[in-house]
Amino acid sequence: MSAVIESHHDDHHHGPAKGFSRWLYTTNHKDIGSLYLWFSFIMLFVGGAMAMVIRAELFEPGSQIVSPEFYNQMVTNHGLIMVFGVIMPAFVGLANWMIPMQIGAPDMALPRLNNLSFWILPAAFGVLLSTFLMEGGAPNFGWTFYAPLSTEYAPPTVTFFIFAVHIMGASSIMGSINIITTILNMRAPGMTLMKMPLFVWSWLITAYLLIAVMPVLAGAVTMMLMDIHFGTSFFSAAGGGDPVLFQHVFWFFGHPEVYIMILPAFGIVSHIIETFSRKPIFGYSSMVYAIASIALLSFVVWAHHMFTVGMPIAGELFFMYSTMLIAIPTGVKVFNWLSTMFKGSLTFETPMLFAIAFVALFTIGGLSGLMLAIAPADFQYHDTYFVVAHFHYVLVPGALFSIVAAVYYWLPKWTGYMYDEVLGKTHFWLSFISVNLTFFPMHFVGLAGMPRRIPDYAMQFADYNMIVSVGAFLFGLSQLLFLFNVLKCVYYGKSATAEVWEGAKGKGLEWTVDSPAPYHTFETSPDLTNPQTNN
Amino acid sequence: MIIFRIILLALPLISLPVFAGWDDVNMSPGATALGQEIFGLHMTIFWICFAIGVAVLSAMAFILFKYRKKEGVEAAKFDDSTFLEFTWTILFALILIGMSIPATITMIRAYDDTEGDINILITGHQWKWQYEYIEDEVSFFSNLSTSLDERNNLAPKGENYLLEVDEHLVIPTGARIRFLITANDVIHSWWVPDFAIKQDAIPGFVNTGWTQVNEPGIFRGQCTELCGQYHGYMPIVVEAVSPEEYKEFIFQKKEAKLQQAALTEKFWTTEELMAMGEGVYQKNCVACHQVNGEGLAPVFPALAGSDIVMNDKARQIEILMEGVQGAAMQSYAEQLTEVEIAAVITYTKKSWGNDASGTGEIVAPKEILDYKTNKL
Numbered sequence: 001m002s003a004v005i006e007s008h009h010d011d012h013h014h015g016p017a018k019g020f021s022r023w024l025y026t027t028n029h030k031d032i033g034s035l036y037l038w039f040s041f042i043m044l045f046v047g048g049a050m051a052m053v054i055r056a057e058l059f060e061p062g063s064q065i066v067s068p069e070f071y072n073q074m075v076t077n078h079g080l081i082m083v084f085g086v087i088m089p090a091f092v093g094l095a096n097w098m099i100p101m102q103i104g105a106p107d108m109a110l111p112r113l114n115n116l117s118f119w120i121l122p123a124a125f126g127v128l129l130s131t132f133l134m135e136g137g138a139p140n141f142g143w144t145f146y147a148p149l150s151t152e153y154a155p156p157t158v159t160f161f162i163f164a165v166h167i168m169g170a171s172s173i174m175g176s177i178n179i180i181t182t183i184l185n186m187r188a189p190g191m192t193l194m195k196m197p198l199f200v201w202s203w204l205i206t207a208y209l210l211i212a213v214m215p216v217l218a219g220a221v222t223m224m225l226m227d228i229h230f231g232t233s234f235f236s237a238a239g240g241g242d243p244v245l246f247q248h249v250f251w252f253f254g255h256p257e258v259y260i261m262i263l264p265a266f267g268i269v270s271h272i273i274e275t276f277s278r279k280p281i282f283g284y285s286s287m288v289y290a291i292a293s294i295a296l297l298s299f300v301v302w303a304h305h306m307f308t309v310g311m312p313i314a315g316e317l318f319f320m321y322s323t324m325l326i327a328i329p330t331g332v333k334v335f336n337w338l339s340t341m342f343k344g345s346l347t348f349e350t351p352m353l354f355a356i357a358f359v360a361l362f363t364i365g366g367l368s369g370l371m372l373a374i375a376p377a378d379f380q381y382h383d384t385y386f387v388v389a390h391f392h393y394v395l396v397p398g399a400l401f402s403i404v405a406a407v408y409y410w411l412p413k414w415t416g417y418m419y420d421e422v423l424g425k426t427h428f429w430l431s432f433i434s435v436n437l438t439f440f441p442m443h444f445v446g447l448a449g450m451p452r453r454i455p456d457y458a459m460q461f462a463d464y465n466m467i468v469s470v471g472a473f474l475f476g477l478s479q480l481l482f483l484f485n486v487l488k489c490v491y492y493g494k495s496a497t498a499e500v501w502e503g504a505k506g507k508g509l510e511w512t513v514d515s516p517a518p519y520h521t522f523e524t525s526p527d528l529t530n531p532q533t534n535n
Numbered sequence: 536m537i538i539f540r541i542i543l544l545a546l547p548l549i550s551l552p553v554f555a556g557w558d559d560v561n562m563s564p565g566a567t568a569l570g571q572e573i574f575g576l577h578m579t580i581f582w583i584c585f586a587i588g589v590a591v592l593s594a595m596a597f598i599l600f601k602y603r604k605k606e607g608v609e610a611a612k613f614d615d616s617t618f619l620e621f622t623w624t625i626l627f628a629l630i631l632i633g634m635s636i637p638a639t640i641t642m643i644r645a646y647d648d649t650e651g652d653i654n655i656l657i658t659g660h661q662w663k664w665q666y667e668y669i670e671d672e673v674s675f676f677s678n679l680s681t682s683l684d685e686r687n688n689l690a691p692k693g694e695n696y697l698l699e700v701d702e703h704l705v706i707p708t709g710a711r712i713r714f715l716i717t718a719n720d721v722i723h724s725w726w727v728p729d730f731a732i733k734q735d736a737i738p739g740f741v742n743t744g745w746t747q748v749n750e751p752g753i754f755r756g757q758c759t760e761l762c763g764q765y766h767g768y769m770p771i772v773v774e775a776v777s778p779e780e781y782k783e784f785i786f787q788k789k790e791a792k793l794q795q796a797a798l799t800e801k802f803w804t805t806e807e808l809m810a811m812g813e814g815v816y817q818k819n820c821v822a823c824h825q826v827n828g829e830g831l832a833p834v835f836p837a838l839a840g841s842d843i844v845m846n847d848k849a850r851q852i853e854i855l856m857e858g859v860q861g862a863a864m865q866s867y868a869e870q871l872t873e874v875e876i877a878a879v880i881t882y883t884k885k886s887w888g889n890d891a892s893g894t895g896e897i898v899a900p901k902e903i904l905d906y907k908t909n910k911l
Contacts, residue, residue, distance in 0.1 A: 061696060062688040069764040069831070135833045142761045148738065149721040149763060153661075153863065155834060237739020243722060244737060277602075280614040308724060309735045310742035313646045317639060324631045331627045332620065338595055339619070343611035345604045356599065363591050367584040374634065376641040377577045379733045380562055383724060383759040444560035449728045451759040454767030456686065458698050460559055 015519050024119070027111030028519065029096045034414070035118050036093025037407070040086050041483070043125065044400075047081035048476050050074045055472040057455055058465050071455035072140035077128070079143025083261065084168045085125050087395065090403045091264040092117075092175045095203045097414065099179060101510040101517060102197045104188030104526045109181040117174035124167035131157035142453060144254070147235035147246040151227045158228060162221045169214040176207035176214075183207075188509070190528030194285065197508050201288050202267030205295045209256045209263075212299075217253040220246065244309050251302035259298045262362075262394060263291055265402030266333060269355045271507065272409050273337050276352035277344030278503040283336040290329035290336075297326050307378045316375045323373035330366050334359060349501070350424030354405035357397055357432050365393030368443065383453075386446025392439045401431075404482065411486065412500045416516030417493025423485045430478035437471030566729035566754060567746050569645060573731040576641045580634060587630070645731075648743040651713030653706065659716075659723030659736035659758065660865065662765035662822065666704045669715075673788040676870050677702045678818055679768045683826075686768075697767070698755040701818075703774040707781035708748055716742045720865065724760035727773055735760055748775040763863075765822055799873045799900045805881070808897055812882025815875045823863060828887040834863060844883050845893025851880055852898070852906055873903040 016022045016031065026032060053074045057064045066074065096114065100107055108114045131138040136155035139145070150158060183204045187196070196204075223246075226232040233239025235246045266287075274281040281287065303311060303319040311319075337359050346352070368390040372381050381387060412418050441464040446452075450461045457465065496515040504511040513521050565571035656667040660676075667674040680701045684690035693699070706712050716725050718736035725744075726733040732744040748754075756771040776784065817826075824830050828839035838844050843851050855876050858866035867876060877900040885895055 061692060063686055067764075068767065072761070072764055072766075140764070146722055146761070149761065153721050153763060237737075243739065278604075278610040279612070282614055283616075283620055284614065286620050308733050309737065310740060313642065316642060316646075320638060320642070321635060324635060327631060328624060328627045332624060334591065335623050336620075338591070338598060339616075341595075341598045341602060343613075344602050345608060345610035346599060346602050347604045356595075360592055360595060364588060367588050370634075371577075371580050371584055374576065374580050374638045376573055376638060376645050376731075377580060379645070379731055380573060380577065380728060382733055383726075447562045448559050449563065449756075451726070451757050451767075453761045454757075456697060456767050459692060459694065459696050464559070 025115070027107070027115050029100050029108045029111070029114065030414070030517065030519065032108075032114050032118050033093045033095075033097030036089045036096060036121075039118075039122060040090035040093060040403075041486075043081050043085035043089070044479065045483075046129075047078050047086055048479065050078035050081070051472060052476050054078060055469040058457070059469040060466065061457055061459055061462050063456060066455075068455040069137065069140060072142075072453070073132070073138040075453055076139045076142050076145075077132075080128065080139070081125070082395070083143060083257070084165075085121075087261045087399045087403070088172065089121060091203075091206070091261075091399075092172075092179075094199075094264065094268070094403070094406050094410075095175075095179055098410065098510060099182060099200055099203060100186070101413075101513065101521055102200050102508055103183065103186060103191055104509050104522045104528070105182060105186035106520060106523050108178050109186055110178045113174050114178050117171045117178065120167050121171045124164045124171065127160050127167070128164040131160050134160070144250060145224075146250070147224060147227070147243050148237075151224050151235055154228070159225065162225050165221045166218055169218045172210050173214050176210040179203055179207040180211070188522070188525040188528050194288070195528070197267070198270040198281065198284070198287055198291075199264065199267030202263045202265075202291050205291050206260050206263045209260050209295055209298065213253040213256040213260075216249060217257075220249045220253065223249070244306075247306050247309060248303070251305045252299075254305065255302040256295070256298040258391070258394075259294055261399045263295065265358065265399050266291060268402045268406045268409075269337065269358050270340075272351045272355040272405055273340050273359075275409075275501050275503040275507050276347055276349060276355075277341045278346075279340055279344040281336070282339035282342075283332075286332055287336055290332045293329045294326060297322060297329075301326065304373060304375075304378070307375050308382050320373060320375040324370065327366070327370050327373075334363055334366070345503075347502070349408075350419070350421060350428055351405045351409035353425065353428040353432075354401045354408065357428070358401045358405065361393055361397035361401070361435070365390055365398055368393065381446065383451055384446040385442045385450045385452055388452050389439050389442035389446055392442070396439065397432075397435050401435075404431075407486065409501075410510070411489055412493075412496035413510055413513075413515050413517055415490050415493065416496055416514075417489050418496050418500075419485050419489035419493060423481065423488070427478060427481045427485060430481065431475060434471045434474035434478055438468055438475050439471075441467050441471075563728040563731075565731055566750070566752060567731070567748055569746065570729055570731040572641055572644065576637055579637060583630065583634060647745065648713070651745055652710040654713045654715060655704070655706075657704075657714050657716045657725055657736065659718035659720075659725065659762070659769075660870075661720050661763050661863065662758075662769040664704075664723075664725070664758075664769060664771060665719075665870070666702075668785065671785050671789070673785055673792070674869070675702050675788070677704065677772070679770060681768075683821075695755065698757070698770045698772070700770055700772045703753070703772045705774050705776055705781060705784045706746075706748065707778040708751055708775050709778065711745060711747050714744045714746070716744060720863075721762045722760050723758050723762045723769070725756070725771060726759045727754050727756035727771055729754040729756075730773075733759060751775050751777060768822075795872045795874065799904050801900075803874070803877070803900060805885075805897050808878045808881040809885060811875065812878035812880070815871065815879040816882050819867070819871065820879065828883065828889075838883050839887035839889060840892075841889075845889050848880075848884075848894070848896065848898060851883075852876075852903065855880065856903075856906060868907070872900075873907070874900040876900075876903045 023031060023035060053066060057066050057071055134157050136157050139158060139161045141150040141154055183200055223234040227234050227236060233241035235241050235243050237243060270281050270287060301319060301323045303315060304323045307316060372378055372390055408419060408424055445461045445464045450457055498514050499505060499511050500515060509526060562574055562577050565574045654669045656669055658665040664677045666677060677700045680699045681697050682690060685692050685696060716734045716736045717740060718738045723736040724733060725736055730746040732746060734742040734744045752775050754773045758766055758769045823835035824838050828837060830837040856866060856868045858864050877898045880898045884890060884893060
């Protein structure tokens with residue numbers, strides 16, 4: 001990131017401070033965006049290392065390298081870190097970098113809050129990871145932490161986990177307030193809501209989702225805290241409480257949460273596809289309405305995660321139908337992306353490759369999601385590797401690929417330098433092959449009956465698990481190439497033009513500023529009221 | 536040529552299931568009417584999704600190939616088509632309605648919870664299942680029987696590695712069996728794929744599921760809700776037998792219950808208690824307290840060198856009979872017979888050097904019976 005310091009065009013009244021205090025005290029949206037992205041990148045390797053432990057343990061039947069207890073700690077922390085420490089901070093980082101530049105604002109609306117919402121995040125993960133060094137070990141009850149396994153039967157470190165979740169929630173809420181305030185108040189004159197770039201739209205809706213559900217998560221963990229330390233019985237049947245209540249509360253948070261992790265990806269992919277198709281996005285307004293309806297539906301589908309808890313049949317049917325409805329806006333989006341590429345003039349630079357893989361593999365994840373929505377069939381799929389395959393298809397080649405695509409797409413704008421295209425394409429093809437090798441066979445073992453979250457398995461699952469492990473190791477290694485490429489770009493890249501991509505002309509305000517983007521952009525708002533000067 | 540690369544890459548993936556058997560890649564076709572019906576529904580939904588997937592991905596491959604950038608060809612400018620968007624929205628809705636009809640019919644059939652000919656109460660414990668035949672008042676526990684050597688790769692793994700138990704849940708063919716499913720500690724989930732029953736076992740709740748098996752056979756399943764460190768080690772084995780054999784099974788279980796009562800009154804030698812105690816310990820205690828009695832700090836305390844084990848017989852009996860409130864230690868009063876409890880206490884008192892520094896006394900089955908009687 002030092003490239004940003006060295007090469008920025010110092011035509012404004014002040015530049016960044018020097019040294020560590022620059023990052024600690026910064027209120028600059030670009031600095032904070034970089035902090036979020038680097039934090040997320042580091043956590044990707046931490047959470048990824050845990051996935052490698054999991055896959056090494058599952059390489060063959062029989063006990064391999066870790067105990068069942070430690071295996072559960074790996075599964076739990078892998079999930080928590082990837083969800084709260086990688087995907088969400090990466091999207092917030094992208095929002096910080098791009099939203100002000102895309103709407104023609106000088107910075108985020110609440111810069112000090114912005115600094116705080118980032119800096120409490122490493123603190124939260126410090127608390128969470130420190131539990132590995134404590135007596136009793138780290139949380140071991142799965143990232144969904146169902147009570148009473150996470151209350152009466154939890155290791156003593158659960159209290160640190162609760163504290164960490166509270167801080168992560170606070171960080172997300174502050175970030176969301178900032179994003180909503182920025183988008184609603186600081187758009188350039190003439191940029192009406194329905195002229196906003198889709199990434200901005202997707203984040204506006206995501207931020208509302210976050211504000212709606214993060215307090216619900218905080219409520220869930222607070223009730224846990226009360227049960228553990230203050231003698232209440234919210235989730236303890238013996239005390240008149242209800243263990244299923246926990247699941248309802250958790251998934252009322254949890255289902256909108258999974259869309260929080262995919263909606264910004266929709267925005268990113270829309271931008272990349274229109275740029276490399278050299279065509280405007282197809283069906284802009286239906287894209288906006290689709291994101292909004294997915295977000296609204298996400299509040300009424302939560303119990304499809306709980307088809308086997310023994311709900312009354314009316315509940316099962318309601319949540320089955322409402323879940324199936326989500327397929328409509330999602331299908332609309334996929335068709336819109338295809339129509340954007342239709343009759344375009346396509347080139348396949350690294351961001352486009354990742355975006356295309358996103359559309360193809362997200363479609364597979366969406367279709368397996370549709371299968372999971374069918375309640376009676378879900379009796380067989382529930383809590384098997386079929387589910388693991390499904391959500392990894394939407395989160396890895398889905399959310400994660402979109403983030404990687406976004407980094408390749410905007411990296412020249414951030415640093416002023418081009419990444420190495422050959423290296424980028426190599427990274428893509430290795431990732432694409434290994435991600436499918438990792439997650440596709442999981443569908444098979446899941447259908448054949450392998451439950452999730454088990455440290456050892458029956459003999460009939462052996463072959464596919466070995467393939468999955470090999471794929472996972474390859475995928476893990478490939479991401480080192482990504483790190484290398486980013487560093488190479490920052491330190492040794494060739495200079496990039498302001499427009500960067502041939503097809504980026506007229507595709508957003510960020511392409512009208514220099515590369516690298518000056519430390520302060522749009523100190524005077526661009527005027528978009530006159531269509532002639534629009535971009 | 537991106538399209539050929541994609542096809543080339545897809546080939547090995549598509550061919551994976553061809554090399555493996557179909558059973559290894561697909562759901563159990565079901566051993567009961569309900570199982571078969573859900574399998575049929577699964578296949579219907581699967582083929583619809585497969586067709587959609589193939590259509591979308593081939594359209595995409597076509598577009599990627601056909602509209603790649605060429606010299607002198609400009610990209611089109613259109614960005615909207617209300618007609619198209621309207622059409623495919625309606626199309627999606629129709630497909631979904633088509634899928635929801637068979638799903639709803641199957642759902643209603645699966646939710647039939649009228650009384651069964653035989654009602655069996657299933658209770659999930661960390662990490663074993665308890666089966667109670669309500670009408671016949673027969674109850675027993677079912678533990679994983681795969682040896683530790685197999686799990687630690689010290690012995691070759693058997694065909695049913697991790698899917699075998701010491702006591703099968705025996706059910707008669709041709710009868711309607713209703714399962715009442717609950718749990719004693721954390722949430723478990725009882726799943727037998729061939730029956731298409733997966734119901735969470737939740738403390739304080741009783742869920743139901745039912746089945747009717749017409750052909751004798753053995754059906755295996757596993758716990759499917761994370762329930763602690765040995766979640767992967769609590770399988771389910773159901774054995775369907777003819778009604779005659781089932782009657783015999785129930786008769787044997789009742790006989791065994793009577794014999795246990797007689798055994799409690801018998802005089803037991805130290806050697807007999809130690810031999811039995813070791814077996815009981817291996818089956819019920821090693822998971823937490825470990826083979827060497829060292830436990831796993833801080834959750835599972837050590838028994839080796841424990842003051843209670845060495846010197847406080849009354850308290851040790853109480854712990855085994857009542858469990859420890861707020862800890863993982865459960866009550867074994869119903870899981871083990873009086874003889875087994877006496878034997879395992881004796882075993883812990885005499886093992887790992889405990890007899891050298893402690894009392895090393897033995898506990899007679901009668902003392903456990905007395906504890907029970909006094910409690911009443």
